[in-house]
Structures are given as C-alpha cells and as structure tokens.
Amino acid sequence: MEKFNKISAIVAAQQFISDFFPNCDGALLAGSVVRGEATETSDLDIVVFDIDITSSYRESLIYCGWPIEVFVHNLSSYRHFFELDIERARPSLPRMVSEGLVLRDEGIVDSIKKEATNLLEMGPKEWSEETINVKRYFITDALDDFKCCSNRSEGIFIANTLAELLSEFVLRTNRRWIGASKWVYRALREYNEDFAKQFVESFELFYRTDDKTQILQLADHILEPYGGKLFDGFSLGK
Structure with missing residues (x-):
C-alpha cells in the first residue's frame, strides 16, 4: 500500500486503535493510503466511533512514524458533520467513512458506511x-x-x-x-x-x-x- 520506510499504514492504524481507543465501537482507516495514492508526506486519516464520547473532536499526532489525523465521534454526532459537509458540498467525512477500511467493528460500521455512501451518491443540493x-x-x-x-x-x-x-x-x-x-x-x-x-x-x-x-x-x-x-x-x- 505504501513504499516508504515505515511500518505499513494498516499495521500502524491497528496499533493506534489498540493503544488509544481499545474499547471503541468502530474505527476506519481512510485517505490516500486506502486509495493507493500515498506519498512520502501522506498521513493516516482515522475515523473512530465510540458510544462513550460526549463531544466530537479532531486531533493530530505522530505515531509509529506516521502523521495521524483522528476524527472521533459517538454514534450520533457524526450526522451533524455529515450535514455540514453536505451543506457546503464538500463531503469530507462522508467520503472518509464510505471509502474507509475497517479497523474495528462491534456491529455498527456497516450501517454508517451505507449512510455515507447513500449521501455521496445523492450529490449536493441543486442550486436555485x-x-x-x-x-x-x-x-x-x-x-x-x-x-x-x-x-x-x-x-x-x-x-x-x-x-x-x-x-x-x-x-x-x-x-x-x-x-x-x-x-x-x-x-x-x-x-x-x-x-x-x-x-x-x-x-x-x-x-x-x-x-x-x-x-x-x-x-x-x-x-x-x-x-x-x-x-x-x-x-x-x-
């Protein structure tokens, strides 16, 4: 998936989830490494779903030599960000979720991925x-x-x-x-x-x-x- 002098993106992402979100309900690896477009400066985009999270947040850090952008949501907060992305016609989070490679799933990821994919297929609202x-x-x-x-x-x-x-x-x-x-x-x-x-x-x-x-x-x-x-x-x- 990548040719750079680091441990593989998938291994790094899986270790990251095990170390930082061991009890999460679901996690996805998205971005350029999943699309096969990684470069030497690519980061890992990781989306985490955790029922115990009270407020969504985003964090950037270095782990196992990889820059990581982690987007953390509970099982309902992600919908607000879906709506914001759809409104501005830049579906960043729906795209990450739809294309994301499953790292952990306690039975909730499939339905969220389908929700994201359906939004992408609908396209943005028609301009007046x-x-x-x-x-x-x-x-x-x-x-x-x-x-x-x-x-x-x-x-x-x-x-x-x-x-x-x-x-x-x-x-x-x-x-x-x-x-x-x-x-x-x-x-x-x-x-x-x-x-x-x-x-x-x-x-x-x-x-x-x-x-x-x-x-x-x-x-x-x-x-x-x-x-x-x-x-x-x-x-x-x-």
Missing part, C-alpha cells in the same frame, strides 16, 4: 436560480477585472479567484461535489476528464505566458447555458 445568478454576477465581476488588468502580479491573484469561482460553478450546476486544494482538480476530473484537462491548460497558459484568451473563452463557454455574464439588472437584497 437566484444562487446561479449571484454566482454569475461575481464571475462577471472577476472576468472584467481580469480582462482589463495590466498588472501581472494582480492578474495572478484574479486568475486564482476565477479558477475557484468557475470550478465551483461547473460542478455545482451539474450537481457534483466540490473540493479545496487538490480536490478541486479531482472533482473536475471525476466530472469530466476532457473538461478538467481543458480547464487546467487554460490557466496554465496564462501563468506561463500571460495569455488570457483561453480563460476568457472557457468562462464564456461555462456561463453561456445559464445566460452568460450578468451585470445589468442584477440586484441583491432589494
């Missing part, structure tokens, strides 16, 4: 027309700044904002989960590999050569099915 128009407006505003910007340094940061706004717009209007950092690209790739490649190439061209053409064309293509750019007539809170 009002939300789409608000997003169109802010994309339009960023595009106008980007198109007329002559300051290279400022342009880089405007492009960063556009990448975030446009990726969110594409994914949410297609009822797909969004992400942060590396998960933005992963979400785009899961949605459509060809589109993800085009998206990256458009921004890479600008960062390398200052050529804005492909980003502007990409934005027009993304907005066109929803009425294009929006400024004239837009109002908020009127």
Whole structure:
C-alpha cells in the first residue's frame, strides 16, 4: 500500500486503535493510503466511533512514524458533520467513512458506511436560480477585472479567484461535489476528464505566458447555458 520506510499504514492504524481507543465501537482507516495514492508526506486519516464520547473532536499526532489525523465521534454526532459537509458540498467525512477500511467493528460500521455512501451518491443540493445568478454576477465581476488588468502580479491573484469561482460553478450546476486544494482538480476530473484537462491548460497558459484568451473563452463557454455574464439588472437584497 505504501513504499516508504515505515511500518505499513494498516499495521500502524491497528496499533493506534489498540493503544488509544481499545474499547471503541468502530474505527476506519481512510485517505490516500486506502486509495493507493500515498506519498512520502501522506498521513493516516482515522475515523473512530465510540458510544462513550460526549463531544466530537479532531486531533493530530505522530505515531509509529506516521502523521495521524483522528476524527472521533459517538454514534450520533457524526450526522451533524455529515450535514455540514453536505451543506457546503464538500463531503469530507462522508467520503472518509464510505471509502474507509475497517479497523474495528462491534456491529455498527456497516450501517454508517451505507449512510455515507447513500449521501455521496445523492450529490449536493441543486442550486436555485437566484444562487446561479449571484454566482454569475461575481464571475462577471472577476472576468472584467481580469480582462482589463495590466498588472501581472494582480492578474495572478484574479486568475486564482476565477479558477475557484468557475470550478465551483461547473460542478455545482451539474450537481457534483466540490473540493479545496487538490480536490478541486479531482472533482473536475471525476466530472469530466476532457473538461478538467481543458480547464487546467487554460490557466496554465496564462501563468506561463500571460495569455488570457483561453480563460476568457472557457468562462464564456461555462456561463453561456445559464445566460452568460450578468451585470445589468442584477440586484441583491432589494
């Protein structure tokens, strides 16, 4: 599962549970090591379910040479975090639970995993027309700044904002989960590999050569099915 000079992720995770949560009702190992994507700096994401825990918490520590992120819940508190993740359309905990490798199970893990998987398969809530128009407006505003910007340094940061706004717009209007950092690209790739490649190439061209053409064309293509750019007539809170 990993090729680094440490004990295996599974062995480390199992020992961690035995040492720190020996009486827990369930535990899962999730993250990059489970997906076969571990790197030298990967950590172990461990989700623990313990009926005796009164309040959920998260903790980071080093154990057996592995950085570990542990997410501790009782048998109901995890649902609040499921709901928060679904609301923001970034299903971090449902994904960890759904994909997680079982480390311990006292008969509760299967039902929680099914709950998480069902949420992931449902996708995020559909954006309302009002939300789409608000997003169109802010994309339009960023595009106008980007198109007329002559300051290279400022342009880089405007492009960063556009990448975030446009990726969110594409994914949410297609009822797909969004992400942060590396998960933005992963979400785009899961949605459509060809589109993800085009998206990256458009921004890479600008960062390398200052050529804005492909980003502007990409934005027009993304907005066109929803009425294009929006400024004239837009109002908020009127």
